[in-house]
Structures are given as C-alpha cells and as structure tokens.
Amino acid sequence: MQITAASEGPDFSGSNSFFSEYNVDLTTLISKKALKADNIKSVKLSKASIQSLEGAEVDFSQFSSASLQVVADNAPMTSIAILNPILENTSGAIALTVSEEAELTDVFKESSFTFLLDLDFKEDNYDDAMSISLNLELLVEYN
Amino acid sequence: MNYLLNTIKNIMNTLKAVLFLLVFSFSSIMSFAQEDGDKLIGVWEPSHGKAKVKIEKIGSKYYGKIVWLREPNDPETGQPKVDRNNPDESMRTNPIKGYRILKDFVYTGDNEWSEGTIYDPENGNTYSSTIKMKDDNTLDIRGFIGVSALGRTDVWKRLQMPKKK
Numbered sequence: 001m002q003i004t005a006a007s008e009g010p011d012f013s014g015s016n017s018f019f020s021e022y023n024v025d026l027t028t029l030i031s032k033k034a035l036k037a038d039n040i041k042s043v044k045l046s047k048a049s050i051q052s053l054e055g056a057e058v059d060f061s062q063f064s065s066a067s068l069q070v071v072a073d074n075a076p077m078t079s080i081a082i083l084n085p086i087l088e089n090t091s092g093a094i095a096l097t098v099s100e101e102a103e104l105t106d107v108f109k110e111s112s113f114t115f116l117l118d119l120d121f122k123e124d125n126y127d128d129a130m131s132i133s134l135n136l137e138l139l140v141e142y143n
Numbered sequence: 144m145n146y147l148l149n150t151i152k153n154i155m156n157t158l159k160a161v162l163f164l165l166v167f168s169f170s171s172i173m174s175f176a177q178e179d180g181d182k183l184i185g186v187w188e189p190s191h192g193k194a195k196v197k198i199e200k201i202g203s204k205y206y207g208k209i210v211w212l213r214e215p216n217d218p219e220t221g222q223p224k225v226d227r228n229n230p231d232e233s234m235r236t237n238p239i240k241g242y243r244i245l246k247d248f249v250y251t252g253d254n255e256w257s258e259g260t261i262y263d264p265e266n267g268n269t270y271s272s273t274i275k276m277k278d279d280n281t282l283d284i285r286g287f288i289g290v291s292a293l294g295r296t297d298v299w300k301r302l303q304m305p306k307k308k
Contacts, residue, residue, distance in 0.1 A: 014210060015241030017201075065238050071201055076260070077246045084225065084236045100233040114202065120241055 001138065004053060005117045006131040012124050015067075018117040018132055024108055030140055039142045043104040047137035048081040050117070051093040058132055061088050065120040066096060068134070072113035075106040093135060104138070180250025183274065186210065186302040187282060195302060198245065205256060207245030215240060228267030239264050245284075248274060261286045270294070 005018035026035040033039075048068060052058045065084035071077045081096035107113040115134060183205050186197045195211035217224045224239040248259030254276040261272040261284065270286035271294075277283055280301040287294025 015208060065241075067237055067241070069243075071204075073203060077201075077206065077243065079231075079234055079237070082234055082237045084238055097233055097236070099231055101231045116201065118241060120238060 001136050003115060003134050003136070004131050005115055005134055006129060007119075009129050010124065010126040011119075011121050011130070013121050015118045015120050018119060018130070020115040020117075020134065021112060022115060023112045024110060026108070029108070029138075030142075033142070035140075035142055037109045040105060040108060040140065041143060042139075042141040043108045044139045045080045045098050045102065045104060045136060046139045047135075048096040048098055049093040049135045050096065051133050051135065053131050053133050056131060058130060060086055060090050060094055062122055062125065063119045064122050066094075067118040068096060069116045069118070070104060070107050070113055071116050072107045072110045074110060075113070077116075078102050078104070078107075080104065179252070179254075180205070180256070182254075182276060182279070183248070183250070183256060183282075187299040188302055189284075190298050196244065196299075203249070205245070205248040205250070205259070206243050208243040209240055212240055224264075226264055226267075228264060230267050245272070245274075248272075 003020045003022060005020040007016055007018045026037065026040070029035055050060075050066060052060075063086050065086060066082065067079060067084075068081040069077055069079050079099060080102045081098045083094065083096045086094065117132065117134065119132075181200060183198050184200060186195055187207070188195050193213045194209050196207040197210045198205055198207040200206075212224065215223055217227075225235060226237040226239055226242060227235050229235050229237065242262075242264065244262045244264065246260050246262070248256040251257050256274040259272045259274070260269050262269045263286075270288060271291075272284060272286050273291065275283040275285075280303070282299040282301075283296050284299055285291060285294050285296045
C-alpha cells in the first residue's frame with residue numbers, strides 16, 4: 001500500500017510529525033478476498049520505505065532519523081519501523097528497519113487509524129508544508 | 144377542539160426548547176471537558192532533571208516525547224543516545240531524543256488522565272500510568288504494574304519560559 005503523510009510546517013530542528021489518516025477498507029486489503037474484521041488473524045508490517053512524491057522532491061539528507069508509528073482510538077500507539085541514521089546522499093526509496101514484534105492486527109480492526117512518521121530535522125525548515133510517500137508491505141493472515 | 148390543538152402545539156414547542164437546551168448543555172460540557180484535558184499540553188520536567196518532555200495531543204489522546212536531554216550523547220559511544228534497552232531488538236537504534244515515553248493518555252475529568260503508559264529508557268520497561276495535575280504547573284505521574292497501589296509517583300514541573308524584556 002502507498003500512502004501520503006504530511007506535515008503542516010514550519011518544522012524546527014528536532015523531531016517533527018507527519019500524519020496520514022487511513023480509513024480501513026478490508027475489502028481492498030488483499031485482492032483475493034473481501035475480508036471482514038473477524039477473518040483477520042494477524043497483520044504485520046514486512047517492508048516499509050519512504051520516498052518523495054512525484055513532482056515534490058524532498059532532500060532526505062536534511063533528516064537524521066525516521067520513526068514510523070500507528071495511532072488509533074482503541075489501540076495503543078505502536079512503533080512499527082525506524083531508520084537511524086539516514087545516510088547522506090540517500091536518494092530514491094529509503095528502506096526503514098521494520099519491527100520484528102509489532103502487531104497491526106488491532107488497528108486494522110478499527111474503522112480508521114493514523115500513520116505517524118516522525119522525522120528528525122537537522123536544521124529548521126520554514127517551508128509551509130511537506131508531504132512524503134510511505135510505501136508499506138503487509139503480511140496478512142486470515143481465515 | 145382549537146383549545147386542544149393549541150395546548151398540544153404549546154407542549155410540543157416547550158419540548159423542542161427543552162431538547163435544544165439539553166443538546167446545547169451536553170455539547171458545552173463535552174467542549175469544556177476537552178479544553179480541560181488540553182491543560183496537560185506543554186513542556187514538563189521530571190524530578191531527576193535529566194530530560195524535558197513535550198506533551199501533545201494526537202487524535203483524542205495525549206502523548207509525551209523527550210525534546211531535551213541533559214546528556215544527549217552516550218558516554219560509551221560519544222553518539223546521540225539510542226533506545227538500547229528496548230525489549231524489541233529491532234527498535235534499539237531509535238534515538239532517545241524525540242522518543243515518546245508517555246503514550247495513550249485519556250482525560251477522565253477532575254484533572255486526571257489515565258489509561259496511559261510510561262516508558263523508562265534506562266531499563267526498557269513500560270508501566271501503566273496515570274497523571275494527576277495538582278496545580279497548573281505540577282503533575283503527579285504514577286507508574287505501576289498491575290494495580291495502581293503497587294507503583295511509584297514522580298513530580299513533574301511545567302517548564303517556565305523566561306519572560307521577554
């Protein structure tokens with residue numbers, strides 16, 4: 001799945017949050033079967049990467065680290081992927097290290113939840129807004 | 144007949160007015176409750192003075208992340224401190240500065256926030272937690288395992304910004 005996370009800006013030196021509200025649609029989660037919440041046995045993140053949106057290049061060398069979490073009304077905030085440090089001269093899709101333990105099962109049983117990407121800015125950035133693409137691969141176990 | 148119709152109309156109008164007042168009062172109470180909960184937002188300093196924690200609201204819940212460390216670098220590596228005690232080994236390179244140690248607090252009224260957790264990066268343990276605001280600038284933050292009676296309370300102070308001259 002590909003989603004867009006945005007920060008309103010300006011972003012000051014240190015950790016700043018990019019948000020993406022995700023409306024859960026189990027009918028499109030996997031192509032073979034229209035799932036219901038009760039069908040889901042387990043959801044885990046298997047791959048995660050960040051990259052610029054087409055036509056809106058972001059210089060990733062301005063960040064020192066990245067941390068991705070999920071937040072939901074009825075489930076605890078969970079860290080699902082990180083990258084520290086982000087190397088200089090990085091371009092294209094930047095792969096994050098995925099948590100081996102984090103479970104996404106509960107958040108996918110909600111009607112919606114939020115992806116929260118924290119990017120650690122090396123310096124102040126006074127741009128009004130910034131958007132970044134999140135590419136996520138999920139492992140879904142279902143009945 | 145007309146008298147009966149007028150009486151029914153009057154009763155209906157009175158009921159509408161009462162319903163409007165009830166809905167208005169309920170919305171006002173909800174709005175005040177949300178505003179009361181937002182008193183927690185700000186930068187706070189635990190009693191040990193080794194960190195400053197910024198509490199913010201995400202969705203309907205409150206979270207606190209470390210925004211300042213007295214010793215930002217690990218004395219062993221000379222590099223910025225990372226979450227090396229995290230029980231999830233794959234997450235141990237996460238920087239401590241910027242880490243959310245307070246998570247998922249819900250305002251329950253009467254200057255109390257509950258249902259949250261507090262993480263201690265020094266040992267990698269996560270505790271159930273409640274927050275009680277004693278006054279506008281003082282928090283009692285209680286961490287516990289299981290029942291609240293078996294825990295420890297720390298006093299946090301709101302960061303006072305120096306006044307501009």
